[in-house]
Amino acid sequence: MLRLLFVGDVYGKPGRRVLGTHLPAIRDAYDFIIVNGENAAGGFGLNRESAQAIFKAGAGCITLGNHTWNNKEVHTLFEDGRVIRPLNYPAGAPGAGYTTFTVGGERLTVVNLLGRVYMDPNVDNPFSLMEDLLTRPDLGTVFVDFHAEATSEKVAFARHFDGRVAAVIGTHTHVPTADTRLLPGGTAFQADAGMTGPYESIIGADPEGPIQRFLTGLPHRYVVAEGPAQLNAVAIDIQGGRATRIERVTHLEQ
Numbered sequence: 672m673l674r675l676l677f678v679g680d681v682y683g684k685p686g687r688r689v690l691g692t693h694l695p696a697i698r699d700a701y702d703f704i705i706v707n708g709e710n711a712a713g714g715f716g717l718n719r720e721s722a723q724a725i726f727k728a729g730a731g732c733i734t735l736g737n738h739t740w741n742n743k744e745v746h747t748l749f750e751d752g753r754v755i756r757p758l759n760y761p762a763g764a765p766g767a768g769y770t771t772f773t774v775g776g777e778r779l780t781v782v783n784l785l786g787r788v789y790m791d792p793n794v795d796n797p798f799s800l801m802e803d804l805l806t807r808p809d810l811g812t813v814f815v816d817f818h819a820e821a822t823s824e825k826v827a828f829a830r831h832f833d834g835r836v837a838a839v840i841g842t843h844t845h846v847p848t849a850d851t852r853l854l855p856g857g858t859a860f861q862a863d864a865g866m867t868g869p870y871e872s873i874i875g876a877d878p879e880g881p882i883q884r885f886l887t888g889l890p891h892r893y894v895v896a897e898g899p900a901q902l903n904a905v906a907i908d909i910q911g912g913r914a915t916r917i918e919r920v921t922h923l924e925q
Contacts, residue, residue, distance in 0.1 A: 673777060673812060673909040676701040676920065677840050678730070678902065679847070682710040682868025682875035683895035687724045689902045690867055693922045698729035701906070703774045705781055707816055707842045708754075709736035710868070714875055714895050716741030722748050732770060734783040736818035736843055737790060757785040757818065758804070759795040768800075771810060778811025782836075786819020786828075786843075798831060805835055812912045815839045822848070822862045829860040837909045838917070840864050845874035847903050847919065857913030865903030870923060872896035899924040 676697075681690055690706070698704055706728075711721035716738040725733055732753045739745060739756045748754040749766035758768020769782040782804065784797040797817070804810070813836040819825050820843060829839035834856025841848070847865030854860055866875055873881040876893040883891045901923045908916040 672915075673703065673774060673779065674701045675779075675814065675838070675907045675909065676704045676904055677814070677816070677838075677864060677907070678704065678706040678867055678904040679864030680707045680710050680736075680842050680845055680866045680868070680875075681721075681725060682845070682866050683712075683714045685895065685897070685900035686866070686868035686875075687711060687721060689900035689922070689924055690728045691724060692924075693902050694728040694730075697920075703731045703772065703779060704729050705814065705816065706730040706733050707736065707818070707864070708733040709738045709818070709842075710866075710875060712742055714893060716745060717748065717754070718742040718744040719748065722754060726753070731772065731774075732781055734781065734816040734818075734842075736783075737785060755781055755783045757783050757794070759785050759797050759800050761795070769804065778809065780810040780813045782813060782815045784815060784817050786817060786821060786824045788819065788821035788824045790820050797828065801828075801832060805832075812837045812909055814907075817841050818843045820844065825862045826860075829854060829858060833858040834913070837912055837914050838907050840905050847921075851905070851917055851919055853914055853917060857915075859905075859907045859909075859914035859917035861905050861917070861919070864905050865921075867902045867904070868900055869896035869898060870901045871898045
C-alpha cells in the first residue's frame with residue numbers, strides 16, 4: 672500500500688513557513704509527499720529558494736501551474752525531474768509534465784496538467800494528453816494534479832479517468848472543496864485541495880489589493896498577506912493502483 676500526501680498551493684513566505692514547521696512533524700506517516708509550489712515565490716511562480724524550502728520540509732516532488740514561467744530560475748530546476756510543470760505546454764518547453772518515481776519498490780507517476788476553461792485556451796487538451804500518456808506500460812500508480820479554474824472541468828476529468836488513475840486532485844482556486852470522495856472505479860478526487868498560505872487573506876493576498884480592484888475595476892498590486900497561515904492537504908491510501916481512502920488534512924498556525 673502507498674500512503675500519499677498532497678499539499679495544496681504553497682503561497683509565499685507564510686505558506687513556506689507553515690509547510691516548514693508542520694510537514695516535518697507528519698511526513699513520516701506517508702510514503703511520498705507531493706507539493707504544489709506554483710505560488711511559493713512571492714505568490715507567483717517558483718524560484719530556487721522556495722523550491723529548496725519545500726524539499727527541505729519533506730516534499731518528494733513539486734508540481735506547478737499557470738505561473739510556471741513567472742521566474743526565470745525555474746528553468747534550472749527541472750534537471751532531476753522532481754519539479755514537474757504542466758504536461759500541456761508545447762513540445763520543446765523546458766521540463767517535463769510527469770515523472771515516474773520508485774516508492775517502496777512500486778512505481779508512482781506524478782502528472783501535472785492545466786485546465787483550459789477560464790484559463791489559457793491555447794494549451795493542449797488535457798483529456799487527449801492524458802489518454803496518450805496512459806498508453807505507456809510503465810507508469811505504475813498514477814497521481815494527477817489538475818490545475819484548473821472550473822470545477823466542472825475537474826469533475827469531468829476525474830470521472831472520465833475514473834479507475835485508470837489513482838487520484839485526481841485539483842489546485843488553483845486556493846479554497847478547499849467539500850467534495851472529497853472515492854469515485855466508483857477507485858479514483859480519489861477532490862476538486863481543490865485548497866491553499867497552504869495566509870489564513871486572513873483573499874486567496875493568499877492582503878485583502879486591500881483585491882478589494883480595490885473589485886471596487887474600481889483598475890489594476891492593483893497584490894501583496895502576500897501576513898499573519899497566521901494554514902496548511903491544506905489531502906491524504907490518500909492506494910492499493911494496486913486504486914485509491915482505498917481519501918481525507919482532508921488541515922493545520923492552522925496558532
